[in-house]
Amino acid sequence: MWLYEKKLQYPVRVYNRDLRMAKFLMAQYGGPDSELSAAVRYLTQRYTMPTNKAKGLLTDIGTEELAHWEIIGTMIYRLLQGATPEQLRREGLGSYFALHDQAVYPADANGVPWTAAYIQATGDPVADLHENLAAEQKARATYERLIRLTDDPGVKDTLRFLREREVVHFQRFGEALNDVQEEMARKKIF
Amino acid sequence: MDPKQAQMLREIQALEFVAVELTLYLDTHPGEQEPLNDYNTVAERLNQLKAHYERTYGPLAAYGSSPVEHRWRWIEEPWPWEVQY
Numbered sequence: 159m160w161l162y163e164k165k166l167q168y169p170v171r172v173y174n175r176d177l178r179m180a181k182f183l184m185a186q187y188g189g190p191d192s193e194l195s196a197a198v199r200y201l202t203q204r205y206t207m208p209t210n211k212a213k214g215l216l217t218d219i220g221t222e223e224l225a226h227w228e229i230i231g232t233m234i235y236r237l238l239q240g241a242t243p244e245q246l247r248r249e250g251l252g253s254y255f256a257l258h259d260q261a262v263y264p265a266d267a268n269g270v271p272w273t274a275a276y277i278q279a280t281g282d283p284v285a286d287l288h289e290n291l292a293a294e295q296k297a298r299a300t301y302e303r304l305i306r307l308t309d310d311p312g313v314k315d316t317l318r319f320l321r322e323r324e325v326v327h328f329q330r331f332g333e334a335l336n337d338v339q340e341e342m343a344r345k346k347i348f
Numbered sequence: 349m350d351p352k353q354a355q356m357l358r359e360i361q362a363l364e365f366v367a368v369e370l371t372l373y374l375d376t377h378p379g380e381q382e383p384l385n386d387y388n389t390v391a392e393r394l395n396q397l398k399a400h401y402e403r404t405y406g407p408l409a410a411y412g413s414s415p416v417e418h419r420w421r422w423i424e425e426p427w428p429w430e431v432q433y
């Protein structure tokens with residue numbers, strides 16, 4: 159089971175309401191390489207991992223991704239806070255408002271709802287871990303673009319933290335992949 | 349959130365971040381002694397700090413993770429998405 163902690167993993171400081179930025183951040187909330195995709199991907203793949211290192215790592219990174227999903231959700235919530243329908247409409251969120259008001263719905267920056275089709279669990283640990291390495295790089299690249307889309311120092315700071323986490327996850331997945339491949343080679347020999 | 353509470357929460361977040369980072373590292377390097385020692389040092393400080401925070405500001409976790417005195421403060425504001433740092 160999971161134990162919820164009533165705190166964010168990293169602080170969210172939003173200095174100014176920025177409706178467009180809220181919309182852009184949906185990329186990491188409900189997009190293909192979002193934190194939600196990451197969490198569901200890893201927590202799904204872990205069942206069929208052959209080594210304890212990979213099972214442990216997918217459980218723990220999957221859990222951390224849920225905390226990142228909460229951070230992004232909080233940023234969107236705060237960036238939208240207090241906006242009027244007229245302001246939302248002017249800033250390109252009229253259709254979002256029509257469907258969701260100010261709820262934080264898992265869709266991407268273009269309004270496309272999140273789908274499990276974004277992720278894969280093949281039952282092949284080498285294929286799955288390669289997917290995860292790619293996913294971490296895509297998330298890193300998305301964060302770098304998002305950082306360029308805002309001037310808010312608070313938003314930038316939190317996005318930089320999240321970007322760094324993708325780099326660390328990539329590193330750990332690489333180690334888990336090596337371990338899985340060594341294990342498979344051992345099995346072939348004996 | 350009052351500055352003292354925010355400050356303590358910041359310290360908990362920083363310490364727990366180190367604990368998360370060490371957890372992931374140890375998952376792929378379970379035989380290494382030095383990160384394990386660091387993990388234990390951080391875990392002890394983190395538990396002390398959390399206990400202190402919870403006595404003053406209410407629980408950080410429910411489901412029986414720590415005893416609750418007087419009244420049920422778990423549902424009190426602010427929720428994580430409402431905190432002003």
Ligand SMILES: [Fe+2]
Pocket residue numbers: 196223294297323324327
């Ligand atoms: Fe990640």
